[in-house]
Amino acid sequence: MSTTPSRPPRIGVVVVAGGSGQRLGYGMPKAQVPLAGEPMLVHALRAVQAADIAAAIAVAVPAGDTLMRSICDRFPATVSAVDGGATRPESVRAALRALPADLDAVLVHDAARALTPPEVFHRVAAALAAGASAVIPAIPVVDTVKDTAPVRESAESAVAARLVTGTPDRSRLRAVQTPQGFDAALLRRAHEAALSFDKDTAAAVTDDAMLVESLGTEVYVVEGSQLSLKITTPLDLVLAEAILAGGNHRQED
Numbered sequence: 001m002s003t004t005p006s007r008p009p010r011i012g013v014v015v016v017a018g019g020s021g022q023r024l025g026y027g028m029p030k031a032q033v034p035l036a037g038e039p040m041l042v043h044a045l046r047a048v049q050a051a052d053i054a055a056a057i058a059v060a061v062p063a064g065d066t067l068m069r070s071i072c073d074r075f076p077a078t079v080s081a082v083d084g085g086a087t088r089p090e091s092v093r094a095a096l097r098a099l100p101a102d103l104d105a106v107l108v109h110d111a112a113r114a115l116t117p118p119e120v121f122h123r124v125a126a127a128l129a130a131g132a133s134a135v136i137p138a139i140p141v142v143d144t145v146k147d148t149a150p151v152r153e154s155a156e157s158a159v160a161a162r163l164v165t166g167t168p169d170r171s172r173l174r175a176v177q178t179p180q181g182f183d184a185a186l187l188r189r190a191h192e193a194a195l196s197f198d199k200d201t202a203a204a205v206t207d208d209a210m211l212v213e214s215l216g217t218e219v220y221v222v223e224g225s226q227l228s229l230k231i232t233t234p235l236d237l238v239l240a241e242a243i244l245a246g247g248n249h250r251q252e253d
């Protein structure tokens with residue numbers, strides 16, 4: 001991270017809240033869906049603020065969404081809303097453009113990970129301050145994970161659609177979360193490079209770390225949190241409600 005030793009790094013946070021929430025199936029953008037009576041975006045912004053690390057926060061909301069813009073307006077002036085894009089990387093780029101140019105580092109966070117404890121933000125920020133250019137929080141994988149491929153069309157038996165092609169060593173696998181932290185110039189460069197990806201390569205981008213990996217940068221892994229689940233399906237929402245009802249959110253598991 002390019003900062004002089006005499007002053008603390010200036011950190012910006014991008015919150016991506018521009019998704020439609022198809023898998024949750026509420027018929028409204030996911031970040032608007034109520035969680036313990038308040039829109040998910042309110043919880044996500046509170047989580048970012050509880051971490052108390054951001055000089056500026058840019059939130060990508062669905063284009064034209066006035067409700068989410070009004071939620072951002074209720075937070076301090078360091079929070080600004082911008083129209084997101086059709087894909088997550090496009091939303092990240094839109095929010096990045098809204099952040100000040102003089103930041104040392106940027107953390108990119110999913111609004112859908114509305115209950116991330118402050119300690120996770122702190123671990124990512126601390127690794128950046130210690131010299132990493134790219135840092136992601138992650139947790140060990142609890143399931144056995146298989147590589148699979150479609151069964152060949154010519155195969156006689158049609159017992160199932162896919163076949164196992166391998167079993168990766170689980171001890172090396174991690175389930176990756178957000179906030180993902182980067183040197184600010186590096187993240188901007190990685191997203192600029194992604195603009196020239198072909199359609200299939202662009203469609204395969206599922207997080208920001210992939211983009212800096214493709215520039216050859218080392219990405220460090222710090223401990224994530226089970227509380228930092230990505231609310232994706234109706235069952236995730238039930239779990240998030242239960243966490244909030246238990247009063248244990250923002251506390252390390």
Ligand SMILES: Nc1ccn([C@@H]2O[C@H](COP(=O)(O)OP(=O)(O)OP(=O)(O)O)[C@@H](O)[C@H]2O)c(=O)n1
Nearest residue numbers: 016017018019020021022023086087091111112
């Ligand atoms: N065009 C998009 C797509 C996603 N996101 C954000 O990226 C995060 C992770 O995306 P995901 O959980 O997949 O959200 P959705 O795209 O809304 O979900 P779905 O794929 O079920 O529609 C979310 O906070 C979502 O709001 C975004 O800002 N802009």
Ligand SMILES: C[C@](O)(CO)[C@H](O)COP(=O)(O)O
Nearest residue numbers: 088110176177178206207230
């Ligand atoms: C960025 C992310 O949350 C890391 O796990 C995840 O890849 C987002 O995936 P989604 O399919 O856009 O929810």
